Amino acid sequence: MSETSEQIENSTESESSVLExxxxxxxxxxxxxxxxxxDPYHSGPFEKVSNQEAxxxxxxxxxxxxxxVTSSRTMGNVTFGNLHDETGDIQFMLSKxxxxxxxxxxxxxxxxxxxxxxxxxxxxxxxxxxxxxxxPTVLATNxxxxxxxxxxxxxxxxGLKDSDALLRQRYLDILQNRDVQEMIYKKAxxxxxxxxFLEERxxxxxxxxxxxxxxxxGDAKPFVTHHNFLxxxxxxxxxxxELWQKKLLVGGxxxxxxxxxxxxxxNQSREHANDYDQMEFYWAYANYEAGMAxxxxxxxxxxxxxxGTTQFEMNRFGKIHKIDLDHKWExxxxxxxxxxxxxxxxxxxxxxxxxxxxxxxxATHEEPAVSRAKTVDRIWKVVRRKIxxxxxxxxxxxxxxxxxxxxSEDPNFVERFHVVIxxxxxxxGYSELNDPIxxxxxxxxxxxxxxxxxDEAQExxxxxxxxxxxxxxxxxxxxxxxxxFSFFMDKSLRECQIFPLLRQE
RNA sequence: GCCCCUGUGGCGCAGUCUGGUUAGCGCAGCGGACUUUUAAUCCGUUGGUCCUGGGUUCGAAUCCCAGCGGGGGCACCA
Numbered sequence: 001m002s003e004t005s006e007q008i009e010n011s012t013e014s015e016s017s018v019l020e021x022x023x024x025x026x027x028x029x030x031x032x033x034x035x036x037x038x039d040p041y042h043s044g045p046f047e048k049v050s051n052q053e054a055x056x057x058x059x060x061x062x063x064x065x066x067x068x069v070t071s072s073r074t075m076g077n078v079t080f081g082n083l084h085d086e087t088g089d090i091q092f093m094l095s096k097x098x099x100x101x102x103x104x105x106x107x108x109x110x111x112x113x114x115x116x117x118x119x120x121x122x123x124x125x126x127x128x129x130x131x132x133x134x135x136p137t138v139l140a141t142n143x144x145x146x147x148x149x150x151x152x153x154x155x156x157x158x159g160l161k162d163s164d165a166l167l168r169q170r171y172l173d174i175l176q177n178r179d180v181q182e183m184i185y186k187k188a189x190x191x192x193x194x195x196x197f198l199e200e201r202x203x204x205x206x207x208x209x210x211x212x213x214x215x216x217x218g219d220a221k222p223f224v225t226h227h228n229f230l231x232x233x234x235x236x237x238x239x240x241x242e243l244w245q246k247k248l249l250v251g252g253x254x255x256x257x258x259x260x261x262x263x264x265x266x267n268q269s270r271e272h273a274n275d276y277d278q279m280e281f282y283w284a285y286a287n288y289e290a291g292m293a294x295x296x297x298x299x300x301x302x303x304x305x306x307x308g309t310t311q312f313e314m315n316r317f318g319k320i321h322k323i324d325l326d327h328k329w330e331x332x333x334x335x336x337x338x339x340x341x342x343x344x345x346x347x348x349x350x351x352x353x354x355x356x357x358x359x360x361x362x363a364t365h366e367e368p369a370v371s372r373a374k375t376v377d378r379i380w381k382v383v384r385r386k387i388x389x390x391x392x393x394x395x396x397x398x399x400x401x402x403x404x405x406x407x408s409e410d411p412n413f414v415e416r417f418h419v420v421i422x423x424x425x426x427x428x429g430y431s432e433l434n435d436p437i438x439x440x441x442x443x444x445x446x447x448x449x450x451x452x453x454x455d456e457a458q459e460x461x462x463x464x465x466x467x468x469x470x471x472x473x474x475x476x477x478x479x480x481x482x483x484x485f486s487f488f489m490d491k492s493l494r495e496c497q498i499f500p501l502l503r504q505e
Numbered sequence: 506g507c508c509c510c511u512g513u514g515g516c517g518c519a520g521u522c523u524g525g526u527u528a529g530c531g532c533a534g535c536g537g538a539c540u541u542u543u544a545a546u547c548c549g550u551u552g553g554u555c556c557u558g559g560g561u562u563c564g565a566a567u568c569c570c571a572g573c574g575g576g577g578g579c580a581c582c583a
Contacts, residue, residue, distance in 0.1 A: 018552045019515050022534060075546085076539035095540070118533075132541050155516040155532050157544055164512085164575040220582050239583090266582050267506085278583070381581090425583070456582065481583045493583095503574070 023150045029115040030148040036104050036111065040148040046123050052087035054128060055136050061128040065090065065138055066146070068175075069120050071156055079113060080137070083122070084175070091137040092124055100142050112143055118156075119149030170499055183489065184498060186306055190485045191259055193305035194279050197298050203255040203281055206248065208241030210261065216464065217242025217280075217403070217479075219456040220264040236263035240280040240479060242403065243464045246432060249284050249475050250467045257281035270492040271424065271483055274501055280479040288415040288431045291476035292329075292392050295419060295427060299390070299484075300325050307488060314422035314490050321388040321422035330391030332420060334380070334413070337393070341383040346376045346397070347412070354379070371449065373399035385423035393418040393425075402442040402458050404430035419480070422487055429478030436468035 030040040048064045049057070057063055067085035077096040082089050096109040104111045116122070125142040154160035159176045166173040174180045195205065213232075215222045217239025227234045241258045248256050259279045268274060283291070303310050303325050310325040339345050344357040354375050361382040377400055380393075395413045398406055404414035419427030433439050443460035450457045486496040494500045 017514090018534090021552070022515065025534070071543080073542050073545050074539085075542060078540040078542080080542045080545085082543075091543070093541080097540080131543090133543080135541090135543070137541090152515050152533050155518095157532070158517040160516065161518095162512085162516085162575080163577095165516090167575080218583075262583085264582065267580090269581080270578090272582065276583080378581095428583070479583075483583055 019151070022152055026117060026148060026150045029117070030150075033115050033145055033148065038104075038144055040145060042123075042144070042146040044146070046146065048123070050087040051083060051085045051090040054090050054138060055088065057128045059128055059130060062126070063128060063138065064123065064125050065092070066123045067121065068149075069116065069118055069122055070153070072116070072118060074113060077109070079109075080131075081118075083124070083138075086181075091131075091135050092126070092143075093129070093131070093137050093139045094143060095139065098139060098141060102142075108143075112145070116145060117149060117152075119151070119153045120145050121147035121149075167494075167500060167502055183491075183496060186489070187482070187485055187496065187498075190302060190306045190482075190488075191277070191279075193302045194298070195257075195259060196305075197301045198255075198257045198279075198281055201255070201294075203257045203283070204253070206241070206245065206253075206256045206258050207260070208237075208244035208258055210237050210263075211235070212237055214459045214461045214463070215239075216458060216461050218262075218264075219458060221266055221455060223263050223265045223274075238262055238264050240278040242280060242477065242479070243461055245280060245282040245477070246472055246475070247464070247467045249282055249432075250470055250472045254284040254473070255281070268494070268501075270494070271486070273493050273497060276482050276493070276497070278479055278481040280477060282432070282475055282477045284473040284475045286476045287474065288394075288417055288429060288476050291429045291431075291478050292417050295417075295429060295478055295480075296325075296329050296390075299419070299427075302484075303488060306485075312422075312488060312490070314487055316422045316424060316487070317385040319385070319388075319423065323388055323390055323421055325390050327390065330389065332387065332391055332393045334393060334395045334397065337387070338376075338379055338383055341386060342379050344379070346379070351375075358382075371399075371452075371454070373397060374454070376400075384420065384425070387420050387423060389419075389421040391420050393420050399445075401430060402446050403433055403439075405433045405435075406438070424483070424487065426484045426487060427478060427480040429476060432472070432475045432477050434468060434472040434474060436465050439468055440465050 033040040046064070046066050048066045051065060051067060054063055054065050065083060065085070067083040070082045070084045070089065072079060072081035079094040081092050083092050094109060094112065096107070099108045101108050123144045123146045124138055124140045126138040126140040129137050129139045131137050154172060154176065160166055160172050174184070199205070211227065211234045213234060215235045215238045220238040222235040222238050224233050224235050240260050240262050245256050245258065257279060259277060261275055262278050263275050265274065266272065283294070300310055303312070312323045314321045314323060335345065335347055342357050342361060344353060346354065349357070351372055354372065358375055358379050361379060376397060394417050395407070396416045396418070398404070398412060398414045401414040401416050404416045407413040407415055415431035417429050418425045433442070443458070443465065446458045447460050450459075482496065483493060486493045489496055
């Protein structure tokens with residue numbers, strides 16, 4: 001045994017003997033390629049056309065293609081195989097007679113077959129032909145293995161099905177399931193269309209801190225980590241720069257947005273991940289009415305750009321919601337919609353009546369809500385599931401919105417709106433609270449809730465109050481997360497994450 | 506956090522209910538035949554911690570208990 005293979009064996013001694021023997025065979029093939037002057041990990045460059053282009057090429061065209069070999073069929077002196085690249089698959093053909101004979105230790109056809117495995121990346125020069133059966137094919141005149149694969153790909157018919165492996169080794173999922181690759185393209189389009197929509201309307205993209213001393217802009221438990229240099233604990237942001245972007249308003253920027261990661265140290269579910277992308281925009285001299293008008297346009301634009309339609313079917317909460325974003329967006333008055341569906345007026349009902357209403361609605365109810373406002377919030381969350389939308393929830397209670405401006409008509413409510421689609425909240429915006437005294441009072445109320453045991457109540461941020469004291473122009477802000485994308489895809493959020501976080505093996 | 510499903514060579518599966526030879530089949534691998542296949546075909550063949558640990562039993566992949574991993578559902582923060 002050579003030194004090299006001993007080292008490799010030692011480094012992977014936890015592998016099973018079966019896999020290990022397969023790898024040893026392939027390492028030996030890589031060595032044979034190396035010794036024959038065919039670098040099994042060649043750096044290129046490789047001039048090539050895509051498989052899609054090769055498929056479209058005229059018969060007789062000379063061309064180069066490259067990709068991963070996904071199957072091979074040998075019939076003596078002729079071999080067929082399939083080549084996979086990002087654009088699709090094409091058949092290649094190796095023929096003993098037509099293959100050039102470069103300086104190899106044995107005839108090229110024999111040498112290549114001996115050292116080629118399904119899974120290898122290859123670079124093929126050849127002629128675009130059709131076989132007897134009319135299959136578009138590249139007949140190789142030159143065939144080089146440019147990356148040796150050491151592990152066998154999953155079974156070629158059934159493929160990889162183990163749900164654990166599919167998530168842990170998502171690259172195999174992507175390789176064998178074209179729809180996963182499509183999802184990744186669509187997600188890119190989705191955020192690109194959000195970005196272009198806002199840029200076209202004069203918003204500029206900004207980057208605000210992810211590591212913070214005080215989190216803000218949401219109700220959530222943060223991740224905490226230690227900052228060595230400053231010798232202090234810092235938190236990972238739970239919103240996409242809400243308070244920072246409002247400081248930019250104070251500084252004189254009038255239309256900003258940020259697209260970025262945020263982190264919430266909470267449970268995972270069909271709709272919730274621990275790290276995910278969100279967009280938030282802030283728009284000076286506009287209010288929540290203007291915000292709703294813009295958001296309605298944003299959703300239509302993104303749907304058309306990403307999916308080419310405004311019509312969706314979303315299977316959520318045991319109901320198939322049929323949605324057309326091009327329909328008139330409804331307005332759901334918070335108190336009215338709850339009264340309609342839950343038979344209780346949240347403004348006039350006693351605490352006891354509210355608790356009973358919640359009990360009627362919830363199949364299972366766990367620990368009691370920590371406050372009247374939270375009870376109301378829970379009732380809404382159950383009611384919400386029946387509403388397909390599209391629409392906006394408006395006239396929400398001010399207790400649950402510590403950063404939103406109170407309604408000028410009734411101080412019990414705030415100028416806030418939630419996008420409601422398929423029984424869920426797919427966006428959240430409000431006229432931004434810019435009264436520093438009111439803001440300070442709200443923070444203090446939140447702190448009191450924290451003291452009372454609500455660890456999701458927001459942290460007071462006095463630095464932010466200071467900024468408000470200098471004056472922040474009236475503005476509307478809005479946020480939406482990649483949950484919107486997963487709803488349009490009608491898949492779970494986890495399926496729409498490229499590499500979802502799993503337990504360590 | 507609660508409930509349900511699931512774990513057998515690298516991959517896909519059978520066997521588990523009803524315990525009983527040496528755990529079987531396909532793909533991939535290895536050796537061989539074959540110049541138009543496309544799940545190519547044919548002959549031969551290597552490869553197993555049946556998730557882990559206990560228990561019951563003459564005997565456990567199979568039954569019981571506990572744990573671990575994964576998925577789904579419910580609930581909760583976009």
